[in-house]
Amino acid sequence: MDLLSLAYTSWASPGFRPDELDEIMRQSHTNNPLDGITGLLAFNGAAFLQIIEGAETAVLDLEERLQRDPRHCSLVVRDRRTVDKRAFPGWSMGLMRITSGRFEGQSELMKALERDTAPPVRELILAMMRSIPFDEPMSEAG
Incomplete structure (x- = not known):
């Protein structure tokens, strides 16, 4: 069964x-x-x-709700792809709190994901973490 996987970043x-x-x-x-x-x-x-991953209609519906969620802003879809199997099959939603600097945060995240996550998904997560300054909050203009 084909599933849709969508990855995004946003700011609180x-x-x-x-x-x-x-x-x-x-x-x-x-x-x-x-x-x-x-x-x-x-x-x-x-x-x-x-x-997030699941049936296409469910993921697209959730994406629409996320776009409207006032708890975060500046949502940017970083990756959208069809996949054959889930990267997080047992997680209705896993949470990773990153409390240290970017390098340490990446290390913590990798340790948490090594067992159950396909290597391409791990690489996507690391690439996404490198693409935003996780250790420096972005200031909103105007």
Whole structure:
């Protein structure tokens, strides 16, 4: 069965509170199994990196909801592809909190993903982490 995998990055909206991340995870663990969505969310206190996967219509519907979610802004789709199998089959939504600098964060993320994630997906995650300054929050213009 062909599945759609979508990867994006975004920034936490000004005023984002830690309890909002908990709410995101509660919603994901409730809704994603119903929609057949699996994935990974990485957050460093300022930036999000997320990969979602599932049936095309479910992923596109979730993408639309994410675009409207006021808890984050500047959402940029980094990768969209059809895949044969899930990279995160057992995760309704895994959470990776990155609390150290970029290099250490990449190392922590790789350790967490080594067993269950295909090498191309790991490389995508690392490329995405290198493409945004995970250790320096972006300031919003105007």
